[in-house]
Amino acid sequence: MERSVNSRTTELHAAHSVEAMGYVHASIELSNPREPGLRPIQTRALADSGALMLCIPEHLALELKLQTESLREVTMADGRSMTVPYVGPVKVAFGDRLCFVGALVLGEDVLLGAVPMEDMDLTINPSRQQVEPDPRSPDIPHALVKRCSGPFLVEDGSMGEDAHSRQ
Numbered sequence: 681m682e683r684s685v686n687s688r689t690t691e692l693h694a695a696h697s698v699e700a701m702g703y704v705h706a707s708i709e710l711s712n713p714r715e716p717g718l719r720p721i722q723t724r725a726l727a728d729s730g731a732l733m734l735c736i737p738e739h740l741a742l743e744l745k746l747q748t749e750s751l752r753e754v755t756m757a758d759g760r761s762m763t764v765p766y767v768g769p770v771k772v773a774f775g776d777r778l779c780f781v782g783a784l785v786l787g788e789d790v791l792l793g794a795v796p797m798e799d800m801d802l803t804i805n806p807s808r809q810q811v812e813p814d815p816r817s818p819d820i821p822h823a824l825v826k827r828c829s830g831p832f833l834v835e836d837g838s839m840g841e842d843a844h845s846r847q
Contacts, residue, residue: 704804706792706811709773710736712744713780720773723790727804727811731793734770734783741767741785752784762786772796777813777821799823 704727711720721740746767755761768782772792779799792811797803801814801821814822831839 702806704806704809704811706774706802708790708792710740710744710790711771711773712746713769713771714747715745718744720771725790725792727792727797727802729794729797729804731791732795733791733793734772734781734796735786735791735793736767736770736783737788737790738785740790741765741783744770746770746783748785749782754784754786772800774800774802774811775813777801 705724706727707722708725709720709722712718721743723740748765748767750766751763752766753761753763765785766782767785769780770783772779772781777800779796781796781799797811799821801817801823802811803814804810805812816822
């Protein structure tokens with residue numbers, strides 16, 4: 681009898697570990713840059729590089745007094761389509777990194793998608809089960825952009841010019 685109880689306990693523990701495996705959460709701060717008097721909200725977000733957008737529950741959109749900018753049609757992972765509010769702007773902070781994005785209002789949990797993670801240069805480390813700054817750029821977010829043409833601002837504050845724009 682003792683053996684079957686231990687065996688069942690091991691099976692339950694293994695099933696629980698499998699359920700939890702693969703989900704990575706991040707502590708983020710959300711705020712409304714149009715309402716600087718409102719306190720930012722600390723929350724736990726599911727980091728999902730397979731999703732594009734920031735998704736927040738309705739109660740957070742109301743608490744942050746975010747304006748509905750438009751409606752968006754979204755397709756859920758199970759194939760269902762629905763129309764949801766698109767609100768913003770939302771200031772998202774992770775440690776000393778931040779970005780400004782719009783958010784889809786749906787669900788009960790915060791979902792941190794690829795767009796805000798890319799903007800803040802964050803990666804999901806599956807072995808550590810955590811979100812972290814890209815190790816190739818630990819001190820400041822890095823962005824990969826296409827070649828610019830025309831004038832641009834140089835680090836010293838002067839205006840530079842792309843060699844291709846002079847041709």
